[in-house]
Amino acid sequence: METEEVLQIQGISPKAGVYQIRLSEGTSFLVRPEYAKGSIDFSRLTEGSLIGASEKEALLFASSCYRIEREALRYISRAEQTKKGLFQKLHKKGHDRDQISRVIQFLENKGLVDDERYAASYISYRLGRGLYTPRQLLRALVARGIELALARQVYHSRVSPLQEREMLLRFVQKKGIADFPSSKLKQSLMQAGFRKDLVTEYLLQKSEKGNL
Structure with missing residues (x-):
């Protein structure tokens, strides 16, 4: 019977909700607890703590999510993003769908991705520029990843x-x-x-x- 790999945490330092973790095998990565699969209690992880292979896998998963988050934030820093549009951009980069979904959910909870806000801003901007019909505005929003029902709701509340x-x-x-x-x-x-x-x-x- 195989013995599960046990690793020791040689270094751990939390900063602004992100943990920098270094394992005994030499692996070092940044982790946001919200992305970790399973029930890892970060408050109990200290230097010298032992973790098994399943916990290491959960930490690596969370670390990948954090890297995706940083990439997502670069897109957001350039322009407002929709959930669907951001998902497609990150997926085209080869990232895992589950990890992308977790990241977008986190960013949405933080108010950094907001489809309603995007739709409202888009409509307000377009109203003052050129000739647009209601149908054109709705189609443009849907093409950018906004659900039709939400696009209609925002349109009628803003126009x-x-x-x-x-x-x-x-x-x-x-x-x-x-x-x-x-x-x-x-x-x-x-x-x-x-x-x-x-x-x-x-x-x-x-x-x-x-x-x-």
């Missing part, structure tokens, strides 16, 4: 009926469709994602003006 009406008027003017028959104009506006009540109101006002 007032007055703002959307202004978007509608700009859309009609830019596309040159003001003189379209009502049925065709309505179809174009609905396909662009404008709210039904705003489309109805616009068409009614347009009809009333035409009858003056």
Whole structure:
């Protein structure tokens, strides 16, 4: 029967929630406790403590997660990230899916990755630049990794009926469709994602003006 490998911790120093650990075999790594699989009690790990192979594996797993975290933070430092977008970038680098998921969960808990905040910022920025329709905004958010339900929720919380009406008027003017028959104009506006009540109101006002 094989005897489980037992290693001794020769050095351990916690700093800002991260432990630097050095084992008797010469391995040295940085570990964030939140990433460790199993039930390792870091408060009881001291210099001279003995650990088995399974505990070493858990520590190495956590160490890999911490390296991924540092890479993720470099992406975040350059630009706001979505959970899905960040996952894809890290996975393309060859990192383990489970480890990436743990890292993103940790960053989300810390408020460093927030899809709702990303969507709100994106919508606010785009509203003041160029011609965008509701459908274009939602599609752009989904393409960046935001769930459609969340994208819709944020859109309706950030874009007032007055703002959307202004978007509608700009859309009609830019596309040159003001003189379209009502049925065709309505179809174009609905396909662009404008709210039904705003489309109805616009068409009614347009009809009333035409009858003056």
